[in-house]
Amino acid sequence: MRTILLKVHLYAGLLCSSYLILFGISSLNFNHHFGHPGTLRVERQRGLQALPAISDDQRLAEALRDTLGLVGWMLPWETSRSETTDSLYFRFAVSRPGKQYTVRVQSPKELVPIADDDPPPPPKKNAPSQAVKKEVPPPEPPRITLPTLREPAHRIIVDETGTGLWSIIGQLHGFSGNLPRAGFMRFWSAYTEICVWVVLFSLVSGVYLWAAQPAERLIGLILLGAGAGGGLLFMLAIWIWG
Numbered sequence: 001m002r003t004i005l006l007k008v009h010l011y012a013g014l015l016c017s018s019y020l021i022l023f024g025i026s027s028l029n030f031n032h033h034f035g036h037p038g039t040l041r042v043e044r045q046r047g048l049q050a051l052p053a054i055s056d057d058q059r060l061a062e063a064l065r066d067t068l069g070l071v072g073w074m075l076p077w078e079t080s081r082s083e084t085t086d087s088l089y090f091r092f093a094v095s096r097p098g099k100q101y102t103v104r105v106q107s108p109k110e111l112v113p114i115a116d117d118d119p120p121p122p123p124k125k126n127a128p129s130q131a132v133k134k135e136v137p138p139p140e141p142p143r144i145t146l147p148t149l150r151e152p153a154h155r156i157i158v159d160e161t162g163t164g165l166w167s168i169i170g171q172l173h174g175f176s177g178n179l180p181r182a183g184f185m186r187f188w189s190a191y192t193e194i195c196v197w198v199v200l201f202s203l204v205s206g207v208y209l210w211a212a213q214p215a216e217r218l219i220g221l222i223l224l225g226a227g228a229g230g231g232l233l234f235m236l237a238i239w240i241w242g
Contacts, residue, residue: 002212009205016195026173029166041161048154051107057081061092064103068158071181072096096179097171102159 028034052063057079065074071094078093090105177189210220 002209005205006209009202009209012198013202016198019191019195020199022169022172026169029170030173034166041159044158044160046156046158048156051105051154057090057092060090061103064092064105064156065094066181068103068156069181070094070101070103070158071179072099072101073180078102096182097175098163098165098168100161100163102161104157104159106155106157108153 046068048067052060052067054060054063058074058076061074061079065072073095075093075095078091080091082089082091086108088107090107092103094101094103172188175185175188175192177186177192179185207224211217213220
């Protein structure tokens with residue numbers, strides 16, 4: 001039994017070693033802030049003939065994110081709408097590990113014809129003594145009708161900003177695998193689940209393997225008391241004094 005537990009303890013630890021290394025590095029990054037955030041920015045433009053018929057700003061932003069093929073979480077505090085005399089402006093942001101998108105949409109307003117304040121003057125009547133001369137207009141040349149080019153009605157500008165490697169490491173620290181439009185990232189959730197159970201198993205099996213060595217019980221008791229007892233006292237102090 002001890003041999004089987006030892007092998008599972010070793011090989012399961014190797015399976016989760018990359019996750020534990022990433023978890024440790026990201027924890028150190030939270031305290032010491034390694035590196036600098038990236039500032040690489042790329043701007044892309046495209047046009048749409050029609051926008052989704054959605055009145056809610058947040059749902060409209062999500063629909064445009066899916067239409068543009070972007071991957072990431074919505075940032076509701078970055079969603080806004082404004083207007084001018086001839087255009088409507090809509091803005092929202094999408095965030096994902098390593099990248100952030102800012103999307104600006106410019107939509108023209110429909111022009112409403114304005115009635116003239118002064119009506120046109122009535123046509124003048126010719127005097128009865130003057131003869132009315134009718135001029136025959138010259139024949140018009142044949143007209144050639146050219147097809148009109150259909151331009152996009154809505155202009156969309158996508159600003160893509162790279163946030164660097166350290167932001168990816170930091171976001172993967174507590175990443176659950178739930179990333180919109182990125183179903184392949186769910187494997188990270190499964191990997192996290194496996195590693196959590198491996199850590200719990202390693203804890204129990206490590207205590208069992210230590211208890212099976214009588215010569216090392218004193219040192220183990222000291223380390224176990226310092227680690228577990230110190231951690232419990234620290235959590236208790238935070239709970240009482242904040």
